[in-house]
Amino acid sequence: MEQYIQPTFYIDSDNDDIQNYTQRVTNGITDTVEQVKSLFTAVRDDFYYNPYELDLSPSGMKASAVLNKKTAYCIEKAVLLAAVLRAKNIPAKLHFGNVRNHIAVGKFVELTKSDLMVFHGCTVVWLNNKWIKLTPAFNKELCKKLNVGVLDFDGENDAVFQQFSKDGSKFMVYEHEYGEFNDLPYEMMLGEFSKYYGHLWDGSSHKILIQ
Numbered sequence: 001m002e003q004y005i006q007p008t009f010y011i012d013s014d015n016d017d018i019q020n021y022t023q024r025v026t027n028g029i030t031d032t033v034e035q036v037k038s039l040f041t042a043v044r045d046d047f048y049y050n051p052y053e054l055d056l057s058p059s060g061m062k063a064s065a066v067l068n069k070k071t072a073y074c075i076e077k078a079v080l081l082a083a084v085l086r087a088k089n090i091p092a093k094l095h096f097g098n099v100r101n102h103i104a105v106g107k108f109v110e111l112t113k114s115d116l117m118v119f120h121g122c123t124v125v126w127l128n129n130k131w132i133k134l135t136p137a138f139n140k141e142l143c144k145k146l147n148v149g150v151l152d153f154d155g156e157n158d159a160v161f162q163q164f165s166k167d168g169s170k171f172m173v174y175e176h177e178y179g180e181f182n183d184l185p186y187e188m189m190l191g192e193f194s195k196y197y198g199h200l201w202d203g204s205s206h207k208i209l210i211q
Contacts, residue, residue, distance in 0.1 A: 001091050001126065003182050004086070004091035004092055004093050004126065004182065005086050005089050005090070005091050005092075006086070007083075007086065008182065008183035009058070009062070009183060010058075010061055010062050010063065010079050010183050010184040010186070011063055011079055011082045011083045011086060011092075011094075011183055011184070012062050012063050012064050012083060013063070013082075013083040013084070013085075013086035013087040014087075015062075015063070015064040015083075017064050017067050018063055018064055018067070018083050018084060018087050019087050021042075021067055021084060022039065022084040022087040022088060025038050025039055025042045025084070026038055026039065026088060032088075032090065032127065033127060033128070033155040034155075035088055035090070036085065036090060036125055036127055036153070036155070037153050037155055039081065039084045039085060039088070040081065040134050040136055040153045040159070041152075041153075042084075043077055043080050043081045043084065043136040044077070044136040044137070044138070044139055044140070044151070045139045045140050045141075046139075047066065047069060047070065047071060047072040047076075047077060047080075047139065048070060048071045048072075048139050048141065048142065049071070049072070049073070049074070049077075049137050049138050049139055049142050050071035050072065050073065051073050051074075051117075053071060054073055056189075056190065056193070058186065061075070061076065061079065061184060061186065062079070063079045063080045063082070063083030063084075064083075066079065066080045067080070073137075074117075074120050074121045074122070074135070074137035075096075075119065075120075075121035075184070075189070077121070077136045077137050078094055078095075078121035078122050078123045078135070078136070078137070079094065079121070079184055080136075081123040081134065081136050082094055082123045085123070085125055090125060090126070090127070091125065091126035092123055092124065092125045092126070093123075093124045093180050093181060093182055094121060094122075094123060094124065094180065094181045094182075094183070094184060095121070095122050095123070095124050095133060095177070095178075095179070095180045095181075096119050096120065096121050096122075096177075096178040096179070096181070096185070096189070097119075097120055097174045097175075097176055097177040097178060098116055098117065098118050098119070098120065098174070098175045098176040098177075098196075099116070099117045099120040099161070099172045099173070099174060099175065100115060100116055100117075100172065100173050100174075100175045114196070116175060116196065118192050118193060118196040118197065119178070119189050119192050119193065120137075121137075122134060122135040122136075122137075122160060122161075123135075123136065124180055127155075128156065132156075132157070132158055132159075133158040133159070133160050134153055134158070134159050134160075135151060135159060135160050135161050137161075138150075138151060138161075178192075
């Protein structure tokens with residue numbers, strides 16, 4: 001369990017900005033469950049979900065780099081949530097999978113020619129003696145715009161993704177799971193992006209050209 005509270009290259013929980021952000025969000029909160037709920041909500045809503053402005057360079061994928069952005073992608077948000085949890089000595093790791101019928105497909109489907117969201121990321125936290133999956137990707141403002149209920153964490157159960165819209169239409173399902181990792185599996189991520197989004201992929205600059 002010790003490895004899941006230690007900083008890594010991407011989950012740089014010892015970074016001063018990460019430490020300060022974590023302290024600000026959890027100030028006055030002593031209960032661990034409430035700390036996790038507050039950190040989840042902060043990461044979810046402080047950064048607008050945006051899959052169209054991706055900096056996939058190693059430095060750009062670090063949790064501390066996300067704090068300097070106004071928008072972020074699911075992988076970036078998952079890495080950031082893991083970092084702020086570890087900053088509170090709460091064990092956390094990452095989970096990745098391919099998701100069909102993604103919540104915000106629209107333009108993305110048109111550009112990628114697929115409704116498969118590759119390497120969708122979420123955070124896994126050790127809480128109440130069990131691992132719980134959390135997806136902080138979709139901010140409240142976006143959910144309102146898409147007529148989707150906001151994904152909240154009740155402190156006990158997985159909060160992975162909205163499976164249905166408010167009118168009952170089915171949204172996301174996992175097509176493939178890569179598993180869980182102590183840090184971002186960077187080369188694996190790049191390889192999967194190249195495999196599935198090859199027509200958009202500029203490997204030399206670590207960018208997916210979908211703008």
